[in-house]
Amino acid sequence: MNFDLTDERQMLQDGLRRYLAGAYTADARKAMEDAEVGFSEEIWNGLAEMGVIGALFSEDDGGFAGEGFDIALVFEELGRVGAQDPLIDTAILGGGLIAALGTDAQKEAIETVIAGGQHLALAHGEPSSRFDLTRVDTTAVKSGDNYLVNGRKAVVVNAPSASHLIVSARTSGDAADTDGISLFFVPRDTEGVSLRSYPLVGGGHAAEVTLTDVAVPKSAMLGAEGCAFDAISAVTAKATLAISAEALGLMESIKTLTNEYLKTRKQFGVPIGKFQALQHRLADVLIEIEQARSAVINLAGHVDADPKVRDVHVSATKNLIGLAARLVAEEGIQMHGGIGMTMEYDLGHLAKRLTMIDHRFGDTDYHMERFIELAVA
Amino acid sequence: MDLNYTEAELAFRDEVRAFIKAKLPDHLVDRSKQGKSLTKADFEEWHAILNAQGWLAPNWPEEFGGKAWNAVERHIFEDEMTKANAPRVVPFGLSMLGPVLQAFGSKEQQDYYLPRILNGDDWWCQGYSEPGAGSDLASVRTSAVREGDHYIVNGQKTWTTLGQYANKIFCLVRTSKEGKPQEGISFLLIDMDTPGIEVRPIVLIDGTPEVNEVFFDNVKVPVANLVGEENKGWTYAKYLLTHERTNIAGVGFANAGLENLKRIARVEQSGGRPLIANPYFAARIARVEMDLMAMSTTNLRVVSSAAAGHAPGAESSMLKIKGTVIRQEINALTRNAVGPYAMPFASEALEEGSNVAPVGPDYAAPATAQYLNNRKLSIFGGSNEIQRTIITKAILEL
Numbered sequence: 001m002n003f004d005l006t007d008e009r010q011m012l013q014d015g016l017r018r019y020l021a022g023a024y025t026a027d028a029r030k031a032m033e034d035a036e037v038g039f040s041e042e043i044w045n046g047l048a049e050m051g052v053i054g055a056l057f058s059e060d061d062g063g064f065a066g067e068g069f070d071i072a073l074v075f076e077e078l079g080r081v082g083a084q085d086p087l088i089d090t091a092i093l094g095g096g097l098i099a100a101l102g103t104d105a106q107k108e109a110i111e112t113v114i115a116g117g118q119h120l121a122l123a124h125g126e127p128s129s130r131f132d133l134t135r136v137d138t139t140a141v142k143s144g145d146n147y148l149v150n151g152r153k154a155v156v157v158n159a160p161s162a163s164h165l166i167v168s169a170r171t172s173g174d175a176a177d178t179d180g181i182s183l184f185f186v187p188r189d190t191e192g193v194s195l196r197s198y199p200l201v202g203g204g205h206a207a208e209v210t211l212t213d214v215a216v217p218k219s220a221m222l223g224a225e226g227c228a229f230d231a232i233s234a235v236t237a238k239a240t241l242a243i244s245a246e247a248l249g250l251m252e253s254i255k256t257l258t259n260e261y262l263k264t265r266k267q268f269g270v271p272i273g274k275f276q277a278l279q280h281r282l283a284d285v286l287i288e289i290e291q292a293r294s295a296v297i298n299l300a301g302h303v304d305a306d307p308k309v310r311d312v313h314v315s316a317t318k319n320l321i322g323l324a325a326r327l328v329a330e331e332g333i334q335m336h337g338g339i340g341m342t343m344e345y346d347l348g349h350l351a352k353r354l355t356m357i358d359h360r361f362g363d364t365d366y367h368m369e370r371f372i373e374l375a376v377a
Numbered sequence: 378m379d380l381n382y383t384e385a386e387l388a389f390r391d392e393v394r395a396f397i398k399a400k401l402p403d404h405l406v407d408r409s410k411q412g413k414s415l416t417k418a419d420f421e422e423w424h425a426i427l428n429a430q431g432w433l434a435p436n437w438p439e440e441f442g443g444k445a446w447n448a449v450e451r452h453i454f455e456d457e458m459t460k461a462n463a464p465r466v467v468p469f470g471l472s473m474l475g476p477v478l479q480a481f482g483s484k485e486q487q488d489y490y491l492p493r494i495l496n497g498d499d500w501w502c503q504g505y506s507e508p509g510a511g512s513d514l515a516s517v518r519t520s521a522v523r524e525g526d527h528y529i530v531n532g533q534k535t536w537t538t539l540g541q542y543a544n545k546i547f548c549l550v551r552t553s554k555e556g557k558p559q560e561g562i563s564f565l566l567i568d569m570d571t572p573g574i575e576v577r578p579i580v581l582i583d584g585t586p587e588v589n590e591v592f593f594d595n596v597k598v599p600v601a602n603l604v605g606e607e608n609k610g611w612t613y614a615k616y617l618l619t620h621e622r623t624n625i626a627g628v629g630f631a632n633a634g635l636e637n638l639k640r641i642a643r644v645e646q647s648g649g650r651p652l653i654a655n656p657y658f659a660a661r662i663a664r665v666e667m668d669l670m671a672m673s674t675t676n677l678r679v680v681s682s683a684a685a686g687h688a689p690g691a692e693s694s695m696l697k698i699k700g701t702v703i704r705q706e707i708n709a710l711t712r713n714a715v716g717p718y719a720m721p722f723a724s725e726a727l728e729e730g731s732n733v734a735p736v737g738p739d740y741a742a743p744a745t746a747q748y749l750n751n752r753k754l755s756i757f758g759g760s761n762e763i764q765r766t767i768i769t770k771a772i773l774e775l
Contacts, residue, residue: 130646130716130717131647131716132649157720176649199721208736267516275762277765333582334755334756334761342581343580352749355749356719356745360720364713365658365713369648
């Protein structure tokens with residue numbers, strides 16, 4: 001049993017923490033809010049140069065790490081500063097699907113992704129699919145050498161800056177079948193692809209994507225026809241690990257800010273941290289964050305395991321993260337009082353980003369139900 | 378023990394319902410249902426409609442144009458209004474300053490200001506909190522120094538709700554540093570147009586500029602604008618705060634929110650069935666509904682006791698805590714109910730007068746904004762921590 005980081009991971013963590021502390025200044029954050037895409041190209045390129053994107057891929061896929069613990073480490077650090085760089089979308093989901101299903105020719109895109117030169121987005125969720133990965137109403141019908149794709153995709157994170165969308169569509173079966181889902185690597189400027197872009201509450205941008213008779217060549221299909229579900233499920237498990245680790249970093253920073261505030265903010269002549277009512281609540285916050293850390297470690301250690309084992313950990317971790325996140329965000333705001341409600345103070349962004357994590361890759365109730373099916377019933 | 382309203386109370390409720398049906402404009406209801414901000418004109422329109430009926434300040438004594446309703450009548454009125462999604466009445470002039478002037482103001486102040494509040498000539502805002510004085514209100518530092526017929530005011534107020542619309546502000550200011558902190562505070566009425574006043578919006582986490590900072594730099598205020606006696610402002614401030622706590626449980630808001638939540642949960646699909654058929658989600662809705670049913674009765678018990686002449690004390694602290702926690706839970710469930718469509722930042726669609734179509738279903742757009750905005754409920758008006766301290770001291774004697 002050893003919970004210490006390897007030397008390589010320790011170096012990556014130290015370097016990344018230093019870089020992000022210098023890069024995520026108040027001015028940089030303001031510039032991101034105003035930017036059309038919701039993140040900084042400069043920071044993105046800095047992350048690529050440091051090898052952070054490469055650390056999310058295995059050596060076989062052209063990276064140099066890519067295990068669960070590497071993903072957890074990177075995203076916890078990103079969470080600490082409330083980073084809004086679309087690493088989940090471009091690397092974990094987009095790059096991950098190409099690595100899992102792509103031909104050698106298709107896999108050439110991974111090199112560009114690792115170098116920071118290309119953005120991707122997974123267009124899978126639909127207006128009525130909620131968190132259900134099998135529910136695909138978008139269709140792809142063969143027409144000569146092409147497929148014609150029609151449908152609507154909801155809250156496609158990072159679509160506004162992606163050069164390519166990875167679009168899921170049903171080539172056979174009914175809306176909730178696991179079989180019959182295919183993936184297509186589609187340039188975003190393809191005729192018939194239209195975006196309604198918008199900013200997200202937690203930072204970054206997304207779009208509603210409408211696909212109208214989009215002609216996609218057979219060569220753009222990722223993997224075999226109708227067989228994409230397992231790969232979608234696997235990258236979603238990794239993305240759940242990533243976003244859970246990010247939540248952990250966000251929670252650590254909110255706890256640190258709140259701890260400092262309790263020491264400095266005076267009411268009734270004393271620092272409010274002298275009040276036992278607040279001391280015990282912050283102690284509870286700390287306990288739940290340690291539980292969250294262990295849950296992230298559990299998932300990191302099982303994210304490449306057999307899907308049945310993996311998914312038990314996915315649901316256990318995401319459910320616990322959802323509950324801890326709500327506690328930490330709400331207590332952080334409450335113990336700060338009015339100042340915690342403003343956008344002039346770091347806490348506001350951190351708490352919002354943390355709160356929104358329950359709305360991606362399944363919320364607490366979704367994972368509660370799934371855990372019961374997989375592990376209890 | 379009788380859980381039903383009396384015949385007279387039922388007749389009054391019917392009268393309120395008939396008025397709402399006839400006079401509450403649809404466009405105000407729609408805006409409120411869609412979670413959009415109300416404009417200054419919206420509030421003023423609704424105030425004028427209520428004033429024409431004589432119901433704008435029903436809690437005022439009849440000599441000042443009120444109805445002198447008892448606590449049960451006020452409760453029925455507020456309950457029906459919130460259920461109907463009527464705009465709230467802006468409380469600063471009507472529920473806060475009005476009663477203070479009636480109790481402590483000079484005849485001249487009463488004659489001048491009270492009709493202007495009813496007629497909508499003045500929009501008041503509240504200058505209580507300061508950067509270092511939130512829950513600890515007695516530590517206000519904004520100073521007022523007497524120079525002849527004027528006070529010279531210097532300092533800063535914060536969390537001034539809707540201060541951007543106001544032409545007047547009532548302020549707690551420090552006129553003496555002698556004795557206990559409570560003893561050197563005075564209650565001043567200040568014209569927002571006076572040179573030296575600057576209002577800066579504070580953007581909240583839901584993206585709205587609902588509150589402001591107000592800065593005072595050598596602001597000259599006539600001594601005639603002092604309410605009551607110098608250095609007695611703390612007494613008036615406390616009197617005002619008891620009036621701020623009417624409808625503190627927010628039962629009507631909670632009922633309207635719960636109804637909206639159930640409507641969404643019946644429409645949203647999860648795993649091929651309505652979300653409300655998910656037993657885990659349904660159980661969370663059920664839990665909050667059961668809590669709300671009990672709290673409604675707790676609220677009526679306090680209302681009924683107040684109608685019989687007992688001044689509510691620590692009971693209002695209990696209602697404030699339970700009421701805000703219930704409303705915040707309904708907001709959290711509503712955010713969860715809309716799933717991934719809680720993520721879009723829909724600021725444009727929620728802006729006053731906007732025609733931008735929301736992203737996703739129309740009920741999704743305000744869910745996150747309302748959840749974030751209502752985190753304030755447990756912070757303002759005396760934080761829930763302060764309310765617990767009141768209970769431990771006043772009831773438990775600890």
